[in-house]
Amino acid sequence: MQQFLNTALTGLTLGMVYAAFALALVLIWRSTRIVNFAQAPMAMTTTFVALVVIDAGFSYWLGFVAALLSGLVLGAVLERVVVRPVEGKAEINAVILTLGLFIVLHGLAAVVFGNRYRSFPAPFGLEGLSVGGTTIALNGFGIFTIVSVLLVMALLVALFRFTDVGLRMRASAFNQEVARLLGVKVGSMLTLGWALASLVGSLAGLLIAGGSLVHPSYMDSVVVFGFVAAVLGGLDSPLGAVVGGLVLGLSLSFVSGYVGSQLVALAALVILMLVLTLRPGGLFAQAPERRV
Amino acid sequence: MLTLTSLCAGYGPITALEDVSLTARRGEITAVLGANGAGKTTLLRTVSGLHRARSGAIDFDGTRLETVAAERMPRLGLAHVPEGRGVITELTVEENLRLGGLGRGGRVSSADLSRVNDLFPVLGDRRAALASTLSGGERQMLVIGRALMARPTMLLLDEPSLGLAPRIVAQIFGLVRTLVREDGLSVLLVEQNARSALSVADHGVVLNLGRVVADAPADELAGDDQLRHAYLGF
Numbered sequence: 026m027q028q029f030l031n032t033a034l035t036g037l038t039l040g041m042v043y044a045a046f047a048l049a050l051v052l053i054w055r056s057t058r059i060v061n062f063a064q065a066p067m068a069m070t071t072t073f074v075a076l077v078v079i080d081a082g083f084s085y086w087l088g089f090v091a092a093l094l095s096g097l098v099l100g101a102v103l104e105r106v107v108v109r110p111v112e113g114k115a116e117i118n119a120v121i122l123t124l125g126l127f128i129v130l131h132g133l134a135a136v137v138f139g140n141r142y143r144s145f146p147a148p149f150g151l152e153g154l155s156v157g158g159t160t161i162a163l164n165g166f167g168i169f170t171i172v173s174v175l176l177v178m179a180l181l182v183a184l185f186r187f188t189d190v191g192l193r194m195r196a197s198a199f200n201q202e203v204a205r206l207l208g209v210k211v212g213s214m215l216t217l218g219w220a221l222a223s224l225v226g227s228l229a230g231l232l233i234a235g236g237s238l239v240h241p242s243y244m245d246s247v248v249v250f251g252f253v254a255a256v257l258g259g260l261d262s263p264l265g266a267v268v269g270g271l272v273l274g275l276s277l278s279f280v281s282g283y284v285g286s287q288l289v290a291l292a293a294l295v296i297l298m299l300v301l302t303l304r305p306g307g308l309f310a311q312a313p314e315r316r317v
Numbered sequence: 318m319l320t321l322t323s324l325c326a327g328y329g330p331i332t333a334l335e336d337v338s339l340t341a342r343r344g345e346i347t348a349v350l351g352a353n354g355a356g357k358t359t360l361l362r363t364v365s366g367l368h369r370a371r372s373g374a375i376d377f378d379g380t381r382l383e384t385v386a387a388e389r390m391p392r393l394g395l396a397h398v399p400e401g402r403g404v405i406t407e408l409t410v411e412e413n414l415r416l417g418g419l420g421r422g423g424r425v426s427s428a429d430l431s432r433v434n435d436l437f438p439v440l441g442d443r444r445a446a447l448a449s450t451l452s453g454g455e456r457q458m459l460v461i462g463r464a465l466m467a468r469p470t471m472l473l474l475d476e477p478s479l480g481l482a483p484r485i486v487a488q489i490f491g492l493v494r495t496l497v498r499e500d501g502l503s504v505l506l507v508e509q510n511a512r513s514a515l516s517v518a519d520h521g522v523v524l525n526l527g528r529v530v531a532d533a534p535a536d537e538l539a540g541d542d543q544l545r546h547a548y549l550g551f
Contacts, residue, residue, distance in 0.1 A: 189419055192408075196416050199407045203399060206365060208391035208420030208467065 031162035032282035033275065038167040040274020041174040042232045046251030047258065047266035048178065049226035054260050056198040056218035057104075057112055062123040064251070065244035066130035067103070067223055068230030071096040072239055073138045075231060076145060085148045092227050100223025104216045112215070134241040147236035170232045177228055178267060181221070185263075194218060249290070250277070253297045259307025268308065318343040318471060318503050319364070319395075324373035326356075326363045333359040335527045337373070341471070341520075346497055346504040348518035348535065350511045350549060355524040357507040361473050364505070365390055365397035377471070391420030396469035400476045401456035404463075406449035410440055413448050413459055417466030425466070433462040436492065454485035461489070465496075471503040472496075478510040486510070490517040511549035515539045523548050 046064065053061045061067075074095045075088035107126065111118040149165030185191040196204040197214035204211050229251070230244055237243075254273045258265025273296065280292040300307065319341040326334040334356045341347035349357050362368040364375055366387035375382040377395060390397065405413055414433060418425035434441030437458040443451065448459060457477055464472060474493070478486040494517050496502045508514035515521055521538040523531040525548055531538060538544060545551055 189415075189424070192412060192416055193419065195408065195412075196405055199405050200403075202367065203403045203405055204416075205367070205387040206390070206397045206399065206403075207416050207463070208388050208422070209416070210388055 027159060027161075028282065032278050034161060034163040034167070035282070036275035036278025037271070038163065038170050038274070039278055040271035041171050042229050042270075043247070043250050043254040043274050044267040044270025045174045045177065045225055045229040045232065046247055047254035047270045048181070048263055049222045049229065050251055050255040051258070051260060051263055051266040052181075052218055052222035052225065054255070055263075056194070056215055057108070057119075058116065059108065059112075059119040059123065060252070061222070062120070062248065063103070063126035063130060064222070064226045065248040066127050066134065066241070067096070067099055068226040068247075069239070069241060069244045070130055070134055071099060071223075071227040072145070072230040072234045072244075073134060075234075076138070076143060076239060079146060085146055089148075089231060092231055093224050096223045096227030097220045100226075101216050101220040103223070104219035108219070109212075109215075131241050138241065140241060142238040142240045145234040145237060145239045151236045166235050170235075173228065173232070177225060178263070181225070181263065190217070246290075250293055253293050256297060257300050257308055259309040262307070262309040265307055265309030272308075318378060319505060320374075320376045321360075321364070322374040322376070324360075324363065324375065325371045326359055326368060326373075327371060333527050334363065334370075337524070337527070337529055339522045339529060339532060341503060341505045343503050344497060344501050345519040346493065346506055346517060348511075348514040348521045349505065349507045349524060350514060350521055350538075351509075351524035352548070352550070353509065354526075356527040357509075357524055358475065359527075360524070361397060361475050361505070361507050365395065365473055367397075391467040391469070392422055394468075394470035395473065396420075396464035396467055396471070397473045398460050398464045398475060398477070400479050401453055401460055401481075403475075404448040404451065404456045404459050406447065408448055409445055410448055410451070410459060411444040413463050414440070414444075414466050417463035420467040429466050429468065433465055436465070436496075437462050453481050454489070457481060457485070457489055461492075469502070471505065474504060474506045476508060476510075477506070478508060478513055483513075486513055490514075493517065511545075512539075512551045515549075 049064050050061060053059055071092040075092035078088035078091045079085055107122065111122050147166045149169050151164050151166055153160040153162055153164050185195055193209045194214045194217060196207065196209055197211045201211050233244065233247060250273060254269040255266050257269030257272055273293065276296060277289050277292055281289050322338050324334055324337040337360065349360060351357050359368060363370050364382065366382065366385055370383055377393060380393060414430060415425045418429055439455055440459060440462055448456065451459060477489055490513060493504060497504055506514055506518060515535045515538055518535040521533060521535045522529055523538065523544065530548060531544055
């Protein structure tokens with residue numbers, strides 16, 4: 026029973042991080058139909074920004090905010106400068122572009138921040154909380170992870186559902202031409218979408234780094250898991266990304282806890298294959314509209 | 318109100334509009350007619366800034382539109398109403414309408430919303446439904462209602478009769494007529510369904526292969542048997 030509970034709690038925490046990363050992928054896919062393979066090194070870069078701030082003697086929280094803000098700026102700049110020229114062109118162009126960005130950011134980070142492991146602090150204790158005399162696999166940082174991801178999601182939902190900017194962003198994502206005819210500056214909305222996605226990705230980067238080691242490639246494995254989570258949810262649905270992240274986190278945690286941790290990556294790919302075979306549109310796919 | 322002078326436009330080596338000049342007068346419905354491929358849609362897209370003219374001038378109430386971006390048009394009072402497929406199906410009916418209201422720049426006024434709901438009661442009844450669940454006729458009402466939310470002075474209507482039953486077409490054209498009569502709206506109506514369009518329009522312009530072949534009051538065009546047979550198909 027205790028092992029079950031601990032495995033579930035580990036999975037929940039992990040799932041939240043995957044959910045955040047998947048959400049970043051979904052935000053970009055929805056608005057520009059681009060799978061942003063560079064999401065991981067973008068998050069890695071901003072986490073290093075946090076590390077630089079913290080190592081300079083400032084508090085963890087200042088580093089945290091610096092990472093999120095630099096994520097916002099990085100996303101906007103990359104969209105404007107690098108991605109904009111390939112938008113609306115053949116899809117393969119964008120795929121190759123984001124793969125190229127992946128490599129470039131990697132290389133730059135190795136040059137600027139050093140190609141070595143560095144420890145990253147956590148703002149809360151990493152010791153398991155004690156409930157009724159037994160220690161459970163949920164620590165202060167885990168709670169912070171869950172709460173911060175839920176908070177960001179709630180803010181994003183509120184932005185999309187209840188604000189004029191959110192309505193404009195959704196219109197741009199669904200139908201650029203009609204949005205333009207209705208006076209929406211579609212280009213600005215796409216930039217904003219990339220900026221927000223990059224911010225959410227930065228959060229995922231910080232949460233994975235917390236109390237652990239960072240390296241220019243420390244986020245790379247998360248790309249796979251985040252991508253699987255996003256596909257699980259249908260790539261188009263922010264809610265799907267969250268559920269996909271949680272399902273994946275829990276599944277992988279149980280595989281790791283009960284079967285063997287060496288099978289985790291394999292399990293992720295099996296889940297991906299099952300979803301693509303049984304429900305290619307993802308768990309949250311809406312029935313495609315009939316064209317008349 | 319809207320004057321095109323020697324407008325030329327095309328796609329790559331293809332010429333879609335050649336030396337097109339026409340005027341849509343204030344408070345009138347001007348119909349642009351012609352077969353598929355005559356250049357009607359290119360004409361609308363060029364006026365609303367989705368497509369750039371190669372040469373020629375577009376004047377809207379003293380403002381030159383040739384280089385104005387499409388997203389600026391709602392602020393100038395010009396509303397391009399795409400055919401019914403131009404509803405954003407993933408948004409609800411009310412979100413579509415609110416989006417139209419944002420086009421003018423400020424906030425959405427509830428007075429505008431209730432006015433549109435009065436004009437199209439079906440939209441008010443289904444305000445929370447996804448636009449994908451609407452019928453063809455309801456979608457056409459939604460795109461017109463959405464355009465009205467920005468309080469335009471001129472509507473550019475793209476094939477409002479496309480794919481709709483004759484009864485619905487009559488209803489929609491009747492409503493456009495009412496808007497023109499009561500609100501002083503001006504309309505540039507692009508239509509393949511020439512018979513219905515001429516029954517509601519004040520003035521008609523016939524395009525063929527990108528050129529203007531006739532430009533006359535609507536009843537005159539409807540009475541010209543030769544022209545009707547040659548270009549209008551009725």
